[in-house]
Amino acid sequence: MKDTTVIITGASTGIGKAIAAYFINNGSNVVMNSSNEDNLKRAFEELGSPTNAIYFAGDISKQETGKTLVRLAKETFSSVDILINNAGVFAPKPFLDVAEEDLDFYWNINLKGTYxxxxxxxxxMLKQNKGSIINIGTVLVDHAIGGFxxxxxxxxxxAIHSxxxxxxxxxxxxxxxxxxxxxGIIRSPLQGKMGIEDADSLAGLHLLNRIGEANEIAEAAYYLASSDFITGETINVAGGHTVGHNL
Incomplete structure (x- = not known):
């Protein structure tokens, strides 16, 4: 994995930032992206302004942003080996209250951005005849919660899973x-944005009786990126959430 080039969207906070740090520390070249330029610059500097990383702020729901990220990766590091589509938005809202603009918001950023x-x-990647793409979904696709x-x-x-x-x-x-x-439930700024003040209170949703840490998603991403014989799979990193719950 050393000297491979990785594009990571949503890399300014939480899971994306942890993934960026993991790949940077393991010698990969990283192109970090986020829609918020101030947060992205701050994250880059907090990671030590590494020489094997660059950053570009842009809205991934716009087709041109993806093209720019690929161009920058090629110009700076000569290849595009791995793409990690982490950028996304998520918040609860009752079904009967959902308006067209809500659907547009989620589908534009989550699906169109990934697409x-x-x-x-x-x-x-077709020119190189190799590559790895890792998309970030959610266990809630396969294991819904009635109270959420x-x-x-x-x-x-x-749609991203499909x-x-x-x-x-x-x-x-x-x-x-x-x-x-x-x-599953991962400790990140996302919980605060959803109004969850104590993310650890959700530990019972996982059989391991704790929430996950962002670094544990980064470890899974690194494993998938380095594997040559895994494709088309959904890897649940959720402490047993899809198997059962604690009372």
Whole structure:
């Protein structure tokens, strides 16, 4: 994995920042992206302004952003080996209250962002006849919670799960692997944005009776990126959330 080039979206905070740190520390070249330039610059500096990383602020729901990320990766590091589609938004809202603009918001950022950035990366990976794409979904796609109404973001994440499998099927012959990581409750700024003051109070949703840490998603991403014989899979990193719950 040393000297491979990795594009990471949503890399300014939480899971994305942890993934960026993990790959940077293991010698990969990293292109960090976020829509918030101030947060992205701060994250880059907090990681030590590493010489094996650059950053570019841009809205991944816009097709041009994915193209720019790929171009910068090629110009700076000469290849596009791995894409980690981490950028996304998520918040609960009762089904009957969901408006068209809510659906547009989640589908534009979550699905279109993943779709367009993958499109740009695969175009380059085909030239190299190799590549790895890792999409970030959620365990709630396969294991819903009745007391957590979130149809708008979950349907967009479900589409990402399906996209991963289809891309794996279409481009497997080109040695391009596409997988999904489905996190459980992970300690990150996302909980605060959703109004959850004590994320640890949700520990019982996992059989291990704790919430996950962002670094544990980074470890899974690194494993999938370095594997040559896993594609089309959804890896649940959720402490047993999809198997059962503690009372």
């Amino acid at each position: 367009f950035t993958s499109q740009a990366a695969i175009g380059e 109404p979130a149809t708008a973001p979950i349907t967009s994440k479900g 996209l991963s499998r289809q891309l794996a099927a279409e481009f497997g012959k080109n040695n391009i692997k596409v997988n999904t990581i489905a996190p």
